[in-house]
Amino acid sequence: MIDLNTTAKIMEEATYTAFAWTDYILFVGMLLMSVVVGIYFGFFQKQDTSDKYLFGGKQMGYFPVALSLTASHTSGITLLGIPAEVYYYGCSYWATSICCVLICIMVYYGFLPVLLKLKITSSFEYLQLRFDRNIRYITSTLFIIKILTYLPIVIYIPALAFSQVTGVNVHMITPVVCFVCIFYTSVGGFKAVVWSDTFQFAITVATTFAIFFLGIHYAGGIQNIWNQSELGGRLDIMNLDPALSSRTTFWGYMIGLTISWIADLGVNQGMIQKYLSMPTIKDVKKSLICFCISFSIIKLMCVSTGLIMYAKYQYCDPLTSNKIQKPDQILPFFVMDVVASKIPGLPGLFVAAVFSTALSTMSAQLNTLSGTIYDDIISPMMPEKRRTDRAANIIMKLCTVVIGVISTVLVLVVEKLGGVIPLATAVLGSLAGTTSGLFILGLCVPWANAKGALIGSFVSMFSTVSLMLGAQLHMAAGNIQYPRLPLLTMGCFENSTIPIDQFNHTFPAIYDRKPIINDDEVFFLFKLSYMYYPCFGVLVQITTSLIVSWITGFNDLNEMNPDLIPPVLQWLLPKQPMSEKEKEQYKSVEESLEMLRKQREAEAC
Template identity: 45%
Template structure:
């Protein structure tokens, strides 16, 4: 018997509404009832720098495992196999890199916006470029985050996703505006628990419904889904072991090291040691959740291995597989669909609130504050930031209509995010690891790199839309579908035009795996930046404080040498740090 489409009942709506109410009340608490009100810049953006390891870790996990991951990863595994699962291989190395080489720089400087670093190391223009790249990245990312839960909610309720979207945003904007970083962090903590509980319940019930773990694995193996070690070096193959490990190392490094959301939370910790501990808690938490999401894809395939619901027409896109699956096993546990959709919304709300809070910090610290002639009072600054949250959130809602036209969530978010992630990582790499890099090199390198990745990413999306780029999918079966429907489907397929047309392969860069976009952006920025820096005299005769350089290169730089093109000094006072570079 084929599964029929099911929708929410009253208990599901109650569970879902309860999650939204709890999120809103947390914002109300920190705005009006907490001992320390969120009415200063430090409290609103940094939580007074007194946040604990547990809530910050949970907040980061929730921020990085968004609804894109919860819905996109199972769809990825179902459609293309388990190769993507190997992204976990690079997680530990990224955490070590950040803890040893990058986080100490930000912690010593104690800055509110990570892009303040670019002014200290280079100049105001480079700082402005970094801020704009970050804001562009978040404006591309947040609409996808909003679209995901709306898609899931629409699937299980029948309500149009464009009616759901404003509800998600209003709740998120409400508690982010009122409660600042503390509300965001504690709401993220609650939402992480809800998300994890939802995934575990669905996984256990799904595995039992199929016949156990062994049956899930065997069906996945017979269906060709198990592929972990494709060692092909061809960079145009969408996912191989190398693309998902090497590519993910650089994409995750960009997200985990210089991202404002990450830096802001780490600097909200009372010490560098506690911030480092948070990094590794984040690593293990992400590995656990990624494993659950990927295994979910195998469970869904094992359930529908004889009748693909996409080809059958029950759902329109692979990203709807998980909500559809949940509704079909929901009869065994009333309220499960409500818990699941609450989990997806939780993942999305946490990512959106983090994005809004970090974007507000960047706009205020990097774009508004430096251009205000008279210092703003704390009350006025807090009011400005709250208005900004509302404005940014509203813009993101409008951009959801663009996201709906894009392809699979995992690839769409990865390729769009890389437009800014690679250049940003490259600019910070020039600053922290290459004392010879100057502001002109960083500026030119960032602009050329951003333009290149934007061209590749947009060109790839256009070629995909025109059918010139297609990715081989794993086989599906219709043997278990309704025989009458299968006969009708086959007759239509046989009478359709199956003539093979020669398709000209697009330019090779458009065929490059999207996993390599960030690495390409990084390499381009550093290469161009160094060449331009050498052509423009590097930093000859200028003084760069060691706090601006990564600890791993301190032993290699020539300190206090007047014969060197760059003089690295440990003796600058606070005024020197604000001026960043002083002539000898």
Template identity: 40%
Template sequence: MDQTELTTIPSTMSPVTVSFSWYDYVIFSAMLAISVMIGLYFGCFGTKQSSASEYLMGGKKMHVFPIVMSLVASHISGITLLGVPADVYKYGAGYWLCVLAFMIVAAVSILIYLPVLFNAEVTSVYEYLEKRFDQKTRVFSSFLFAVSQVLFLPIVVYIPALAFSAATGINLHLVTPVICGVCIFYTTIGGLKAVVWTDTLQFTVTLGAAGTVLVLGVKATGGLGNVWSKAVEGNRLDIFDLDLDVTRSDNFWAPLVGLTFLWIAWTNTNQGCVQKLLSVPTLKDAKFATFYYGLGMGVVKTASVMTGLIIYARYSDCDPFLANQIKRKDQLLPYYVLDVAGNIPGLSGLFIAGVFSAGLSTLSAHLNCLSGTIYEDFVSKCVSRDITEKTKSNYLKLIVVICGVVCTVLVFIFEHLGGILPLAIGFGGMTAGPMLGMFTMGILFRRANCKGAFYGGVVGLALITCLVMPTKYLQSRGMIHAPEKPVSVEGCAFNFTQHSNSTTEDNYALAIFKISFYYYTLIGFVLTMLVGLIVSYCTEEDQKIVDEELLSPMIRHTDLDYKNGVITEYNTVEKALHLVTDNSAKGDSAL
């Protein structure tokens, strides 16, 4: 039932008009120009990325610092910069628990997954599943990854393109092809090295934008003490609520447990992360990169959460949504920036450049790793094995162009699908859970076999899909909704007409469809593991001999023997036989 009421808003809350000055255009254009020059440098000078290893792995000579910067930058898109502050404003700071989740993720990755993947010497992380199980399992996992990326990347592009279009007045249909074209260009010709160094540049710009927003926001809201007190009064910091209700997304358990499993999956089964971690020279370097990556993500996520709290402090008594100043959640941060600092020359350009930098770094990184996955797991099966490394590199570049064009075209479709963002997030959980389940079975369970991994993944994906898709449908119809934190319009000072639609939740919706979206990855993981291990134990006759190096060091068979008076450790039958043969030969020669 529609209700109309008259409320007032202060003059400072009048609609903010956005326009780019020449300062803004210079800052934004400079960022794009430098990105292109980096791609030209790595693509046209030196080795020119003429081999597949050079193109995808940087020749395994990358340094820890740029790898860490690139890892953090590639996972910070407009979704983080625009979405997280808006969610904190509306639903509270529960997302802040991701900082604790990243600490757990780094420890688990370093102890369990990374040693296996690094020593497996794979180009595509899904090649591990072929070595451990079979080709069918690998192809299935690669297909899941490709689908998830094709659905995710257009959203990454669409959000900053929308912000740029709003700031400049340039049509979105003109902005998107130009920006995507720049990204596709430097990713295509420059390979991983161009991606890593442009990510480093763009991450620096992003930090500059986020830092500027934080400093200006703190000043505009009366200091951090005032921000904190406003957040407490508005229930935005009720993050240690230990309620075990799985339908809630604002308690302690949902973000901590859900984000832990989601980011373990992303860090250890996503080609984008693993490809970069494997491009450093040694396992020790990879562990350091993982550790600093977790720290970097925690810092950036904290900045995004603090931005949301600052925005709430600014509008705690005059909500811009109820005031009809903005219609969409992703408009909140641009509106806020222009409200508090719209009169500072160049700030709009820095902010939009930061948002776009985050989107470009994510797009370039994922295009690069997507090309490697598609080539290794699909294209390489259809071409001659005798092709040169230069030809392989050209195939990879062609795949980048095709995938980039597809993602650019999909942007024009996604702009008409308002519910596509929740749908894409659902797809992320749907694919991450089964993927993590298959990798975990291979790394931690010696008795897991190829049938268990494959059918566990398939059944896990099917069951989680049956949960997510109806949930998204019910949410799109307004039958299920997440309760929002309280807002106020008591401090508003001018007249406006507010239209609020009260939508009653469908009491007949099954409770299972109200489960928090944070748990999707965990549910998919558990279902995959459960089905996979049952199938494996029921088909033990199909179990093949497992190479110990494909298992986590925590479960490898470790035997001890003496060699030259020193205890020697070996973990495979071949190494043990070699040791015995070597000792026998030395004994015979002594006689």
């Protein structure tokens, strides 16, 4: 017999303890420190040129840049969304650590050699050189749309956590935090972004480890967490289901997310900007290695936290028992329920960490987006004599403020939507497919021409967005459902005992992970899991581009600049004829070898 009285008592007594003064000090201190960083780099180390404002003078160290890369891609979606995803659907998400390694390898051997060889400062500039200016505009526009869609989600998540643990309305805290971020980003430029990211990431790491180790202790130890997670069907570590309609599988993450991250972690302008802020290729390599390790560790820690929470609440789910109202509130509830009373100030540190991830992501995107808007939209329309560093700085700062205000307002839309992981992945995946497809086409398919790339981009974007919207409408109508793994509440009531045999008898249904789909109503493409949206976009992009390129005439590979293709793929190009200088060098080498051969023959005789 399993006595659940203790679990019921804990759940009945779990309340959201108001912030103590130590919590408020930690939270406000994090915001003030970010402001101080902005003031220091804005007024005492002025970013008075566009090169300093966007690249930090290209003298940044690899370690702070690596931490900034990790921080800017570790948003509240990571800290709150991943544990909730694992708690409700299982831990397939662990495969993202492998995706990160694959992306870093692709970047180092694929795109970075091209970027550095061409000495360009923008991933969009590469597309202009490889295809034409129209492609550059399309891609930069997609980037702007994607960031404006993504930033409100990034802001909303920490505001939700703050509201959960303090009771303060989301609409009150959001403008305050956004103002802090807009201030230090616009005033301090790239250096303020990197160093504030480093400080904020330290808070995130400290909080994540504190919750992780305390959670292990209060969930009964590692062995109990593993056993209960296995019993509850959460340990789907190698869910190799090949069905494309399955919500999340190992293949979905390995294929779908890797392709999506080509746009987000590989050729993303924010990443390129940070690569170019370092003085040497060795620094870039070190930074990539550090980023890969730290990013993977954070992901795995968040996955583990989801399993810890399930072991803690396996018999009394907070969502089903109405302790929380939304799935993404499960981690704030866990923090306040389990660890808040154990360590003074931890709730404040937790909220500071969640906001730190949001500030890191938001500041990086604001800085990058302001530069993109200036370079690709505003600068071409300005007379050349007005394109001064002073004008560029003023315009980029104004862009930062405007984008920040728009993102803050759009939070009102995001809060009406559902779980953040599927939402963020679906939105970004529907746009990432087109962007990733363009870069894959440019780097790996040298015979594709500009007309093919242009038409392929429109077709890919239209079809992928249509796919996403159609699937979302069917989900809203109930024609497509992705049931959560079973959530139990029998432990929420006093004097509850369940025979273990009867309890086990109910568990085979847990492993039925198939989506519930009304086949008569749903078009077969709408059944596709949101994880495969990027694959669909890339497939449409490359197929359409090749067909159009074939109709309009493939590129003449003899005229292709080999610097536009990664060294590992230059075997696709015809061998270039040697220049006169190379011929002389080759002749000299041949003569030297011939002399050496004759000398050895004479010695042998």
